[in-house]
Amino acid sequence: MNNIELKQIFNQHYNSLVGYANRFLISTEECEDLVQDVFIGLYENNNNFPSEVSLKVYLYKVVRNKCYNLIKHEKVKNRYVENAVKSINDNKLFLRQMVEEEIIDQLYNAINQLPERKKEIIKLTLKGVKNTDIAETLGIKLQTVKTLKSQSYKILRDYFKGINPVIYFLLT
Amino acid sequence: MHDIVEISKLLIKKRLSILTEAENERLVSLFKQNSILVDIRIEDLVDNINARSSIDKEKAWANIEKKSLSSNKKIKTFQIKRWYKYAAAAVFLGFLILNYFYTDTFRNKSNDYNNPVVQKENIDLGVGKATLTLEDGSHLFLEKGEFFQSDNAVGNGDKIIYKNNDENKKEINFHYLTIAKGRQFHLVLSDGTKVWLNSESQLKYPINFIQGQNREVELVYGEAYFDVTSSLENKGSKFIVHNRSQEIEVVGTQFNIKAYENDPIISTTLVEGEVLVKNNFIEKHLIPGNKSVLNRVTNKLKVTSVNVYDEISWKDGVFSFRDQTLEDIMKVLARWYDIKIVFENEKYKKIKYNGVFRKSKKLDEILQIIKNTNEVNYRINKKTIYMK
Numbered sequence: 002m003n004n005i006e007l008k009q010i011f012n013q014h015y016n017s018l019v020g021y022a023n024r025f026l027i028s029t030e031e032c033e034d035l036v037q038d039v040f041i042g043l044y045e046n047n048n049n050f051p052s053e054v055s056l057k058v059y060l061y062k063v064v065r066n067k068c069y070n071l072i073k074h075e076k077v078k079n080r081y082v083e084n085a086v087k088s089i090n091d092n093k094l095f096l097r098q099m100v101e102e103e104i105i106d107q108l109y110n111a112i113n114q115l116p117e118r119k120k121e122i123i124k125l126t127l128k129g130v131k132n133t134d135i136a137e138t139l140g141i142k143l144q145t146v147k148t149l150k151s152q153s154y155k156i157l158r159d160y161f162k163g164i165n166p167v168i169y170f171l172l173t
Numbered sequence: 174m175h176d177i178v179e180i181s182k183l184l185i186k187k188r189l190s191i192l193t194e195a196e197n198e199r200l201v202s203l204f205k206q207n208s209i210l211v212d213i214r215i216e217d218l219v220d221n222i223n224a225r226s227s228i229d230k231e232k233a234w235a236n237i238e239k240k241s242l243s244s245n246k247k248i249k250t251f252q253i254k255r256w257y258k259y260a261a262a263a264v265f266l267g268f269l270i271l272n273y274f275y276t277d278t279f280r281n282k283s284n285d286y287n288n289p290v291v292q293k294e295n296i297d298l299g300v301g302k303a304t305l306t307l308e309d310g311s312h313l314f315l316e317k318g319e320f321f322q323s324d325n326a327v328g329n330g331d332k333i334i335y336k337n338n339d340e341n342k343k344e345i346n347f348h349y350l351t352i353a354k355g356r357q358f359h360l361v362l363s364d365g366t367k368v369w370l371n372s373e374s375q376l377k378y379p380i381n382f383i384q385g386q387n388r389e390v391e392l393v394y395g396e397a398y399f400d401v402t403s404s405l406e407n408k409g410s411k412f413i414v415h416n417r418s419q420e421i422e423v424v425g426t427q428f429n430i431k432a433y434e435n436d437p438i439i440s441t442t443l444v445e446g447e448v449l450v451k452n453n454f455i456e457k458h459l460i461p462g463n464k465s466v467l468n469r470v471t472n473k474l475k476v477t478s479v480n481v482y483d484e485i486s487w488k489d490g491v492f493s494f495r496d497q498t499l500e501d502i503m504k505v506l507a508r509w510y511d512i513k514i515v516f517e518n519e520k521y522k523k524i525k526y527n528g529v530f531r532k533s534k535k536l537d538e539i540l541q542i543i544k545n546t547n548e549v550n551y552r553i554n555k556k557t558i559y560m561k
Binding site (some may be wrong): 108112128 | 176177178180181182184185186188189207208210213214216218219220221222223224225226227228229233234236237240241362
């Protein structure tokens with residue numbers, strides 16, 4: 002069985018789809034189950050796709066529908082569910098959510114190549130935490146924070162400067 | 174045209190303060206089209222990065238394999254393969270968002286204000302489309318500067334190279350490459366044959382040639398220059414170029430063929446080697462330096478000796494005209510710059526010129542040079558050039 006293509010699609014999209022589903026469903030496990038089913042669906046019926054709809058958007062839409070069906074039938078209507086229904090039905094938000102998931106994914110891939118300490122520091126930095134607060138949180142010297150921060154920034158900058166988005170899409 | 178990946182990358186770059194001026198402009202215009210994206214803040218997304226790392230992808234994949242095995246449905250790998258290919262293409266073109274979220278109103282408004290009533294138009298080098306049509310009929314647009322890769326080929330916006338798969342395939346699948354006005358393309362077929370496709374041309378060719386059979390391609394319309402790998406390298410397989418009205422049989426050679434739809438004439442120019450030009454009525458051997466001209470209407474075939482360079486210079490990015498009528502010259506320019514030509518006086522059509530231009534020149538500059546001969550003047554209205 003040749004499933005290299007599906008594995009590629011999976012590797013490319015699995016995380017962000019789970020992240021997206023997690024916006025509407027509380028349990029990550031449930032999200033993972035749901036997204037796995039989407040990939041199995043892709044595997045089994047792949048005959049009738051409109052040719053000009055991107056795979057990415059298609060996958061998000063399927064996940065969106067599945068989530069919608071789940072929360073619609075949720076017996077206990079709580080605030081979380083109400084908000085989720087509202088946001089899942091908003092097409093403009095849909096674009097925004099896809100972009101956000103993509104950003105998270107790209108950052109995750111980029112940051113993942115850094116050593117642990119630098120990962121911590123860059124995440125806090127990106128979050129807008131001040132150097133002094135980072136030093137305090139991590140229990141390290143301010144000067145160390147500054148050094149590690151500028152090193153990690155450089156790696157990230159090179160990473161994002163270098164990669165053409167198209168090639169990036171095809172290779173990862 | 175934009176897509177999710179591009180927007181995301183621009184936003185990250187902005188956060189890292191490495192946005193170039195051009196990228197910033199791009200982002201601003203994307204924001205105008207999709208105002209919902211304006212207040213995305215990277216700061217708010219960082220916590221989600223941590224959630225990503227808690228996902229066990231290996232385990233998830235194992236689950237998928239297990240579940241799909243236990244469901245008894247037949248797995249159609251082949252279908253996925255094809256669907257994925259054009260899906261991938263669609264992703265990097267980002268069709269959907271464009272159609273889905275684009276607010277035309279904004280755009281139209283700004284256009285109205287930006288267009289002064291009188292404006293001397295400067296038509297730039299045309300940026301046409303290059304379209305690859307796959308065996309299942311789906312289309313892939315080959316954008317300049319964009320890289321693409323599939324099972325049997327790699328390429329970018331200027332060329333495609335097909336791999337030589339040595340497997341003994343019995344089935345032939347065809348691809349079509351269609352080049353619009355203002356663009357030209359380079360193609361390497363699986364047997365190593367090189368093809369240059371000129372503007373407004375279409376070529377049909379197999380992804381793979383079958384060993385021991387003729388290698389056949391079709392110039393559906395337009396102009397192409399072929400540098401064919403010899404039959405000897407291909408176990409004696411002949412190379413044949415079909416066209417509506419003629420066929421060219423090749424032994425291993427370089428030649429140019431021009432067969433535009435709105436032109437009753439098909440010309441074939443041989444640079445090197447040996448070819449046989451034939452149709453149902455006639456056949457003729459060409460020797461290097463020969464140009465055969467077939468009239469599709471009368472079916473007359475005339476062979477003359479020509480300066481080969483003038484015929485094939487287009488493939489090197491040059492227009493070379495020797496003793497050619499303005500009518501013929503303007504036809505070539507119209508194809509490249511995607512413009513219409515109107516002769517306000519028939520007699521201008523017959524003026525003959527010599528000249529060599531780089532294709533990267535602006536149309537204005539070329540027209541100015543023609544004008545400087547004092548034989549003819551021109552005026553431009555939108556995309557039409559009036560020769561007066």
